Amino acid sequence: MAAKMLDGRKLAGEIFEEIRTRVSARVAEGKPAPALATVLVGDDRASDVYVRSKQKNAKQVGIDARDHRLPASITTDELVELVSSLNADASVSGVLIQQPVPPQIDMTRVIAALDPVKDVDGFHPVNVGLVALGLAGAVEPCTPAGIVELLEHAGVSISGAEAVVVGRSNLVGKPAALLLLKRHATVTICHTRTRELAAHTRRADILVAAAGKVGLITREMVKPGAAVVDVAANWVGGKQVGDLGPGVEEVAGWLTPNPGGVGPMTRAMLIRNTFNAEVRRRP
Structure with missing residues (x-):
C-alpha cells in the first residue's frame, strides 16, 4: 500500500496565499x-x-x-x-x-x-536558546518548522509518538528534534555513526532523515505506517535525491517527495518568519 504524500508544494502555496492576504490587509491599514x-x-x-x-x-x-x-x-x-x-x-x-x-x-x-x-532564519544564539528552552518568542528555523507544519497539517499525531531524527546538524537535526520534543514526542537523535541504526529507526512513528547520505534509510529500516520526512538534498547525476533507499514508499504511511516535500516548506516558513518579524516590530 503506497504511502500518503506529504505535499510540501501544495501546503507552501496555501501558506503563501495566507501571508499575501495578511500583507494586503496591513497595507490597506x-x-x-x-x-x-x-x-x-x-x-x-x-x-x-x-x-x-x-x-x-x-x-x-x-x-x-x-x-x-x-x-x-x-x-x-x-x-x-x-x-x-x-x-x-x-x-x-x-x-x-x-x-x-x-x-x-x-x-x-x-x-x-x-x-x-x-x-x-532562526540562527541567532538568542533564537536558538529560546527554541532549546521551549520558550515563546523564538524565531523557529525554517526547515525544522516546515517539517512540523507538514506533519501537523497531514494529521500525523506527534504527541506521544516515537520520533527518530537521523542527522545532528545545527540547521536541521538538532532543532527538528527540539520542535518535536516541544510537541511531546519521545525523541531520539541518531547520525551516521550510530551503532545499529536500524534498531532505532524501526521504532519510529515519525522518522526524519537528514544525514545527507544517499540510500542510508532502506525499506527494512522503516516501521510500517510511519511518517517519513526526507530532508536531505544529495545530488546524483545532476538530480536531487534524499537519504531514502528504494521501496520506502511501500512501507511508510506518510512520505515527503524529494524534491517537492521539505524544500518548498522551508521557503514558506522563511516568508512567514519575515511577516511575523514585521508584526513584532510594528504591530
Whole structure:
C-alpha cells in the first residue's frame, strides 16, 4: 500500500496565499509592507538559485525583496558592517544571509551581529536558546518548522509518538528534534555513526532523515505506517535525491517527495518568519 504524500508544494502555496492576504490587509491599514533583505556573498550558482527563489516567493506575497550581492573576497568585518546597517534600517523587517559563505568569513560573528528580531532564519544564539528552552518568542528555523507544519497539517499525531531524527546538524537535526520534543514526542537523535541504526529507526512513528547520505534509510529500516520526512538534498547525476533507499514508499504511511516535500516548506516558513518579524516590530 503506497504511502500518503506529504505535499510540501501544495501546503507552501496555501501558506503563501495566507501571508499575501495578511500583507494586503496591513497595507490597506496604511502600514508599510514587510521587507526582506537577502545577502549573497560570492557567485555560487546553487546559492544564487536559492536566493532568487526566496525573493520570488517574497514578492508574490507583497513583501519587498532587497538584494545585496557581495564579492567573494569580502572580509568578516565588511559583512558585519552590512549586517549592522540592515539592523539599523527601520524599513527592513528581516535579514537572510545565504550560506555557505567563503571560508574566510566567520559566520559565528556575523550571525551574532544580527538583530535577533530580524533573524528570519532562526540562527541567532538568542533564537536558538529560546527554541532549546521551549520558550515563546523564538524565531523557529525554517526547515525544522516546515517539517512540523507538514506533519501537523497531514494529521500525523506527534504527541506521544516515537520520533527518530537521523542527522545532528545545527540547521536541521538538532532543532527538528527540539520542535518535536516541544510537541511531546519521545525523541531520539541518531547520525551516521550510530551503532545499529536500524534498531532505532524501526521504532519510529515519525522518522526524519537528514544525514545527507544517499540510500542510508532502506525499506527494512522503516516501521510500517510511519511518517517519513526526507530532508536531505544529495545530488546524483545532476538530480536531487534524499537519504531514502528504494521501496520506502511501500512501507511508510506518510512520505515527503524529494524534491517537492521539505524544500518548498522551508521557503514558506522563511516568508512567514519575515511577516511575523514585521508584526513584532510594528504591530
